[in-house]
Amino acid sequence: MTFDSDHHTSLSLFEFWPDKIFYTPIVLYWFFMGLRYRDLTISTAANPRIETGGLCGESKSSILDLAGPIAQQVIAPYRVIQNNAQAFEKVLVALDSLEITYPFVLKPDIGCNGTGVKLITSREMLQNVLPLFPTGVTLMVQKLITYPAEIGIFYIRHPDEERGRITSLTYKEAPLLTGDGHSTLKELILQDPRMGQIPQLYLPRIKGRENNILPAGETLSLLFAGNHCKGSIFRNGKQDITPALEERICTIMRDIPDFHFGRIDLKVLSPEALREGRDFQIIEINGVGSEAIHIWDRRTTLAEAYSTQFYHYRQAFLIGAAKKKQGWKSTGLLGTLRSWLKQRRLLASYPTND
Structure with missing residues (x-):
């Protein structure tokens, strides 16, 4: 679409x-x-x-x-867990009980505007993401639809x-970036008629990748959570x-x-x-x-x-x-x-x- x-x-x-x-x-x-x-x-x-x-x-x-x-x-099937020292194992148990695997959605149980919503694609990513949330906070594990x-x-x-x-x-x-084979990700954002007007929303999403060049015709989605702000x-x-x-x-x-x-x-x-x-x-x-x-x-x-x-x-x-x-x-x-x-x-x- x-x-x-x-x-x-x-x-x-x-x-x-x-x-x-x-x-x-x-x-x-x-x-x-x-x-x-x-x-x-x-x-x-x-x-x-x-x-x-x-x-x-x-x-x-x-x-x-x-x-x-x-x-x-x-x-969409879901489970909730507390973020603590056992959180990684609890997520694996939740995935097992839901009969789902990677990728899946991990998000705060209390939140708004998509803040903190993460698309988890691997065990390694899960291990890296869990410590980014405060200890004791409740998280939702949900099947990716x-x-x-x-x-x-x-x-x-x-x-x-x-x-x-x-x-x-x-x-x-x-929003999608479409590569031309020579422009950097930052240049693609700044050249885009819409994104170029609000670059402060998009540039932080390519931090560390600003100078990467997207091959011609290849697309890159800048956002997973569907929130206007x-x-x-x-x-x-x-x-x-x-x-x-x-x-x-x-x-x-x-x-x-x-x-x-x-x-x-x-x-x-x-x-x-x-x-x-x-x-x-x-x-x-x-x-x-x-x-x-x-x-x-x-x-x-x-x-x-x-x-x-x-x-x-x-x-x-x-x-x-x-x-x-x-x-x-x-x-x-x-x-x-x-x-x-x-x-x-x-x-x-x-x-x-x-």
Whole structure:
């Protein structure tokens, strides 16, 4: 799967604005909604079985662990281990129990934006990577799903609704360098119409290889984890939201108790298979803190991006309020702050993602 050349070579007006600028209106909107409901963290009750509803600090595996038999069938197999002196042996046991081998994915159980996600290709690499994570941190060992396309689907279901709906579908693609036989990797990045505008995202990924020359026609992927802030390219795929896909996603998500709001990241065989609701595997499920990531398609206008953000966060507040009426509790400011500080501390301690 590749993007059209125009899409591949351009940035939107706001794609890489500093967070403090882009998210200020959203934070203000959040406060406005919180004051309206007399609870600034009421949205954390939208997914009440998950820490902070998935706003921050939540364990990835704890969300996947909630899955019933229908959802389990389409979740990429995983195990969790503690990173300590026995971690290497524990990973080997996990691989054995999952009946998988190299390459596989190793990632922090608590994290966001793909920070610390590693593609482990050998025993030697595993031995080298484990010490890069802090001792005591929980890591996920997950089967590598080799389907070619990575997708983010946003799902919302209000508590009084039997069926939910897909509000966003986004394709993710890792940027590729194509060799010409004489340019160095650094030159290829700087010459690229898109990468050349944001070289600070890509140059650290070729550290020590800047002067390597890629043979003519050979390609090099600069990114494994599909995250926009790390340099992945996103494309709005709303045209592929079909009744068949929506029906399948709703059936799966209903099998995760009290999950009402969030983004599902999955790998899929093809857009055709996706439209038919088949041949995909879920690699992660994100809660209240996740975004409808089609806003990072370069064709999305700033007005559309804010409209999308406000719409989704409003839904989170409405659902949180409805769940609170059912007797569930929101996290509260102190609890949310504790989770956010924990996540921030952990993110700072992880190695660079692949």
